[in-house]
């Protein structure tokens with residue numbers, strides 16, 4: 183993890199304060215926290231509950247309902263593999279098996295070097311050019327097992343970025 | 347004079363390397379001393395040709411594709427900047443590409459032509475004509491126009507849009523809302539994404555007109571989190587529209603108000619169901635609500651709310667600008683206008699095909715799609731997303747029409763058409779349908795929550811040849827229980843693909859699972 187993603191009660195509260203006035207603020211707040219820290223730190227739950235005058239159980243219930251939110255830090259990159267039908271029709275099942283074997287992890291796991299977290303996704307809207315995967319915020323199409331390996335090597339060997 | 351060169355920036359073009367192509371073009375043109383203006387346009391929707399590069403010439407735009415960075419040198423050598431058509435990737439005048447020329451593009455008339463974020467481009471291509479017309483009319487009048495167009499909701503249920511709007515208009519309240527359903531969860535669909543990434547002002551205009559029609563001043567676009575690029579483009583388009591007076595407190599100087607905000611979903615398919623979506627917008631778990639009350643009467647925060655799909659709202663500017671009649675002349679029976687079909691899966695020429703209702707599935711898959719990508723025979727096609735039936739060849743002559751599909755227990759849904767070649771194992775597909783329902787069920791009712799879990803287990807036993815006949819009978823019963831007893835269409839329709847696989851591809855349930863063959 184890098185510096186800018188470190189969290190503190192103050193930085194969490196700042197994100198909450200920026201959004202809590204909105205109608206239906208909980209999802210926007212959770213997105214803001216995850217965008218900034220990579221996950222929803224457990225310390226955020228009581229702070230959100232207090233700010234929105236909800237119970238902790240309610241906040242926790244919302245976090246666990248949605249597949250997108252995670253409560254543990256991910257690796258440096260999140261790789262999502264599309265498991266849905268249009269990608270299945272062009273080899274997504276094989277790609278999925280290959281990816282797990284290549285990375286040595288299952289879905290919702292992170293490689294031991296903490297570079298890559300693997301997730302499943304159901305459609306990326308790139309269904310005419312599958313199999314599709316998403317790496318952080320960019321989508322790749324027509325991903326063969328070879329293309330997958332090349333991409334992972336690129337991600338895992340890239341020199342450290344200078345963080346802003 | 348600087349030559350305009352277009353390289354699309356939608357998700358599909360980018361997923362196939364459009365940025366690298368654009369960079370390479372800019373660099374090489376500069377080295378050669380050519381002055382080019384690179385426009386990052388939207389996609390024309392011809393996905394199989396992406397990245398599709400276009401060059402503007404005195405006699406129109408010429409297309410090249412699919413272009414990879416390594417093709418750029420040879421393309422420039424062959425005279426790409428003059429529209430020369432000698433290179434094997436040259437496709438000639440873009441508008442004459444048969445796939446495009448044979449469509450009826452009403453909603454998608456502008457995509458790929460313009461820079462998605464340019465308000466000037468949008469205006470130059472009849473943008474905001476519908477809004478300007480709507481601002482001159484009474485709310486009831488706008489609703490009448492939409493009713494007369496025959497427009498039915500494109501999100502799946504095909505409910506008449508004008509009637510929904512009438513209910514909201516007729517329900518008095520201190521605040522009303524327009525909610526755009528941009529959850530586009532169905533596999534095989536990307537038409538909503540194309541609207542948002544390639545022509546965002548059209549959606550903004552459609553929602554604003556809806557606001558004027560029902561007297562709502564606040565709109566939300568509920569966008570799936572799987573579409574980060576659409577989020578970025580919509581946010582920027584909304585900011586620019588506000589700046590230009592097309593959103594905000596004083597629409598085009600009329601004194602009328604409409605505000606718009608994008609809200610992100612969080613990876614839950616069920617949040618595409620309208621009441622679950624409203625719960626989610628309110629900051630809650632996406633549990634489906636009992637109906638009644640209808641969202642049109644008690645919707646977001648308990649207020650009257652229009653919930654419409656992206657494509658329903660995107661059809662509205664055309665209807666207001668050109669008149670209901672211009673829209674309604676297209677189509678068949680009670681299915682008026684055009685349908686955005688999305689060819690996906692194992693297809694040679696995948697992409698967006700906007701056609702008047704009434705064409706057959708076979709025309710679409712063969713004449714547009716060109717058959718399978720693998721070149722192997724086509725075996726099954728799933729229409730209408732993960733809750734839609736799998737259709738065997740005997741049903742490919744069905745006309746694309748809501749009623750014709752319903753008569754065969756099939757759905758058009760959001761227009762996704764996912765093709766599979768002969769290597770598909772339909773028992774495995776049936777298992778996936780149950781698994782998907784299990785993963786995505788909101789959990790509120792038992793037939794869906796428990797039924798889908800049992801469904802996966804029963805299909806596993808069938809595929810493992812444990813008590814096959816008894817388990818097949820059990821699977822039939824289970825499907826019926828889910829169809830009859832579920833609160834919403836998630837559990838109520840998830841059995842459709844399973845039942846169709848059982849009915850049309852029974853052999854696949856009589857042999858061992860793929861994994862056991864070796």
Ligand SMILES: Cc1cc2nc3c(=O)[nH]c(=O)nc-3n(C[C@H](O)[C@H](O)[C@H](O)COP(=O)(O)O)c2cc1C
Pocket residue numbers: 498499500501502503504505507527528529530531532615616617618619620621653654655656658659834835836
């Ligand atoms: C499980 C489920 C998922 C749905 N997903 C979507 C979706 O992603 N997008 C959409 O517009 N409608 C979806 N719908 C349909 C909506 O409930 C609703 O009918 C639609 O948003 C109404 O808009 P329309 O009349 O413009 O189609 C879904 C329905 C169900 C039952």
Ligand code: SF4
Pocket residue numbers: 616634786787788789790791792794795832833834835836837838
């Ligand atoms: S059918 Fe499934 S998704 Fe729909 S309300 Fe019941 S449990 Fe929820």
Ligand code: FES
Pocket residue numbers: 264265266267268269270304305306307308309312314533534535
């Ligand atoms: S099914 Fe994989 S991107 Fe749509």
